[in-house]
Amino acid sequence: MPSLPRFSRRRGLVATLALVAASAFTGLAQGQPLTGKTVKILVGFPPGGGTDAIARVLAESLKDELGATVIVENKPGAGGQLAAQALKAAAPDGTTVFLSHDHSISILPQVVKAPGFDPATDFVPVAGFATFVNAFALSGGTPGKSFNDYVAWVRSAGGKGAVGVPAPASVPEFLVKVIGEKYKLDLVAAPYRGSAPMMSDMLGNQIAAGVGSVPDFIENHRSGKLRMVAVLGGARQAALPDVPTFAELGLAGFEDVPYYGVFAPAGTPKAALDQFSAALAKVIAKPAVHDRLTTMGLTVGHMSGEQLGARERAYTATWAKIIKATGFVPQ
Known part of the structure; x- marks a missing residue:
């Protein structure tokens, strides 16, 4: 049987390599859907505050772990309500997330008659990364x-x-x-x-x-x-060993500490959630990032989306009782 001409063998090799590369790229894109994209982190407070500073520390390292462009977008107003509404309206593809503490997720829906979002149905927890007091x-x-x-x-x-x-x-x-x-x-x-x-x-x-x-x-x-x-909290803070808790001063009932977490629009693909969660876990484990967040007064630790969801529900229930006891009427 005659052999193929050299140029035909070469074209066949090039085609094969192109097919392999395309297959590899497709597999990467499917397994790492945020890689190469622009990921926007919404913050519900103005630049210069604690939440904004935390978001920027994380964004700087997340861009390397995700292989993506990561930007922080401030949407201040109404205690994070505007940012939460923006998250609800965002495409559920993982490229828009909301970095928030307890107020916007656990408290606002209890104190505002029509907040414009429902965390239980409009959002999905991606990962938690810290608690604070x-x-x-x-x-x-x-x-x-x-x-x-x-x-x-x-x-x-x-x-x-x-x-x-x-x-x-x-x-x-x-x-x-x-x-x-x-x-x-x-x-x-x-x-x-x-x-x-x-x-x-x-x-x-x-x-x-x-x-x-x-x-x-x-x-x-x-x-x-x-x-x-x-x-607040059940113990003095490592960063503030000389500052007493309210419980020490005789005001008990505020031991349940708030959280920081990242949330995405409902319907966001699991692959995108998993990629972001894994990247966040790696970022907060880096000594420089971990130390920086600890210095800012956070107790750093990764929570999966499921763990963050459970933490959010428990905290919401705790404060529902306290809010009711104060006689506050949703506005």
Whole structure:
């Protein structure tokens, strides 16, 4: 049988290699659907706040693990409600996710009559990466070094005071209400559009105290520009060993700590969810990232989508009881 001409053998080899390459690319695309894409991380608060800073730390490393362009898009307003609505409207292909803490996912649907989204049906949990605690902080010009000093100072001024909170009808606002009742003070929660503007007023001594997450306060606490004097949670924080818990101060019931997680639109393919979750697990295991997040006041640890979903449901149930006890009526 005559052999094929050399050019025919060469063309056959090229065609075979092209077929193999195409098959390999197809397999990669199917197994890694986000690779080569642009992935947008929605953040429901302004630049400069704790959540924004966390998102940018993660985005920088996620781009390498995903092999994708990763951008952070801030959609501030209504305590993350606008960002959550944007997630619901996004294509369910994994290229848009929402990095959020407890407020937007667990609290907003309980305090707003028509939030424009339902986490149970509109979202799917991708992965969790940390828990944290909220703290009570004093502005630099506020007298006293402890929470009890603050209580005594407010009483000496007639028992009235304003406390900043990063969003209306939030865990910090409910905490202000409970503190007022516990210590028989007339405290009013002053809501802001995120932690950054609240922090600006605290640093300018425009408001005497504020309640927000430890990541929001920790840099200014370390520099002495403000003072965290009490934290929620069941134990003191490793980053704040000298700051007591509210339970130590006699205010129990706030031991269930909030979470940080990533959520995607319902219907997002499992392959995309798994790829993002695996990439996030690798990112937070990197010493530089892990240490940075820990320094920001987070307790870092990966949760699968299923674990994040369970954590979110448990936290929602805990705060449903507290919100009901305050007599709050959804607005």
